[in-house]
Amino acid sequence: MNHKGDKGAGAPPRAGLGHTCAMTLPTPTLAGATATWNSRYASTDYLFGTEPNAWLCEHAAQLPPRARVLCVADGEGRNSVWLAQQGHQVEAFDVSERAVAKARALAQRAGVEVAFQVTDCDAYPWAPARFDAVVAIFVQFADPALRTRLFAHMAEALRPGGVLVLQGYTPRQLAYGTGGPPWVEHLYTRELLEAAFPGLQTLVLREYEAELHEGTGHHGRSALIGLVARASR
Numbered sequence: 001m002n003h004k005g006d007k008g009a010g011a012p013p014r015a016g017l018g019h020t021c022a023m024t025l026p027t028p029t030l031a032g033a034t035a036t037w038n039s040r041y042a043s044t045d046y047l048f049g050t051e052p053n054a055w056l057c058e059h060a061a062q063l064p065p066r067a068r069v070l071c072v073a074d075g076e077g078r079n080s081v082w083l084a085q086q087g088h089q090v091e092a093f094d095v096s097e098r099a100v101a102k103a104r105a106l107a108q109r110a111g112v113e114v115a116f117q118v119t120d121c122d123a124y125p126w127a128p129a130r131f132d133a134v135v136a137i138f139v140q141f142a143d144p145a146l147r148t149r150l151f152a153h154m155a156e157a158l159r160p161g162g163v164l165v166l167q168g169y170t171p172r173q174l175a176y177g178t179g180g181p182p183w184v185e186h187l188y189t190r191e192l193l194e195a196a197f198p199g200l201q202t203l204v205l206r207e208y209e210a211e212l213h214e215g216t217g218h219h220g221r222s223a224l225i226g227l228v229a230r231a232s233r
């Protein structure tokens with residue numbers, strides 16, 4: 001199975017990846033995850049490209065003008081920089097300092113400002129009702145326990161009326177192997193996302209397939225799911 005860019009996203013590679021979905025897996029260390037991602041981002045090429053994610057572009061009209069936006073695990077900055085180019089006030093974080101250095105360079109070349117931080121999602125200084133939008137594109141490094149904490153922080157960070165834009169892979173992606181982690185428990189189903197944000201109103205929840213051309217990291221036929229949801233006003 002060829003899991004390209006975000007193989008084991010957030011976690012160091014685990015042995016026997018093609019056969020491990022049903023196994024109990026060792027908890028990865030943060031240092032290991034950071035080192036793994038830094039090495040994935042070592043090339044001067046942008047692993048997931050420099051163009052914004054299509055699901056984000058399709059739904060960005062849900063954001064108010066000059067929105068205060070948080071991009072979670074933003075990687076090399078393709079989404080945060082594009083949002084800043086649309087006139088939004090963007091903050092972004094990622095655990096990989098190599099990714100954030102490339103994101104800063106991308107922002108500089110684009111002539112926009114993004115407030116970048118290098119931090120693990122558990123250590124990020126989450127504050128309630130701070131953002132008009134939270135963007136989480138392919139943050140499937142998170143295992144179920146981490147995902148529960150991360151999703152709760154993301155929902156809480158939205159102001160009343162604020163919008164969540166999220167995309168990930170479904171378990172069908174395991175057959176494609178064109179990106180994403182190889183562990184089924186990291187992937188999203190419709191039921192999982194319906195239950196994940198009890199305080200938010202779902203605006204769009206779509207399971208679909210598409211050809212992705214996001215650098216070499218996400219490339220080819222892909223089994224995707226996207227969510228757009230709004231915090232109550």
Ligand SMILES: C[S@@+](CC[C@H](N)C(=O)[O-])C[C@H]1O[C@@H](n2cnc3c(N)ncnc32)[C@H](O)[C@@H]1O
Nearest residue numbers: 006010037048073074075095096120121137141
């Ligand atoms: C598949 S990449 C997606 C990057 C970006 N969202 C995009 O769509 O281009 C997943 C990102 O999660 C980051 N990451 C992994 N574990 C993390 C953690 N514990 N806290 C914050 N970021 C993390 C990785 O460094 C990587 O940039």
